């Protein structure tokens with residue numbers, strides 16, 4: 001409802017160049033870098049774009065604004081990337097936010113994206129066990145320790161092929177922990193779909 005009202009009050013404009021008509025215009029979309037996945041991740045990670053200044057600004061606007069609708073463009077691009085790979089799946093599962101961060105932000109952008117990609121197979125099958133410090137504030141080693149045991153499964157996923165959905169893949173620690181949790185719960189396979197892939201610094 002809020003997103004709907006915002007759309008009426010502020011007609012869609014490109015988040016990067018302000019041209020009217022869409023949240024991410026075709027010209028800016030074409031300028032976004034292609035995802036360059038390392039070979040060892042190619043079979044398990046699918047990304048729509050690589051990382052660059054435009055991508056960073058777009059993600060920042062979603063996380064720190066009320067721009068719920070910006071997720072639609074990301075979802076559309078991710079859908080295309082997923083079709084390209086031809087991966088079969090039973091469920092699309094968003095990386096969950098902690099209750100604390102969800103309250104602060106008002107929505108989980110990974111959940112909004114996953115629902116827009118495939119509403120019929122989108123399920124919030126993962127929950128956060130506890131609040132963990134934002135990954136961006138930690139170095140790589142602390143990141144994986146930070147997340148151990150952070151997630152739990154809230155439904156039967158045995159025998160299912162699952163794709164975990166997130167906006168950005170950096171170190172992959174979050175996505176890996178989600179997959180480990182789902183695999184421990186008995187799913188058949190677990191892959192990762194993100195909007196932007198950026199090699200860990």
Ligand SMILES: [Zn+2]
Pocket residue numbers: 014015016017018019024025026027028029
């Ligand atoms: Zn634009």
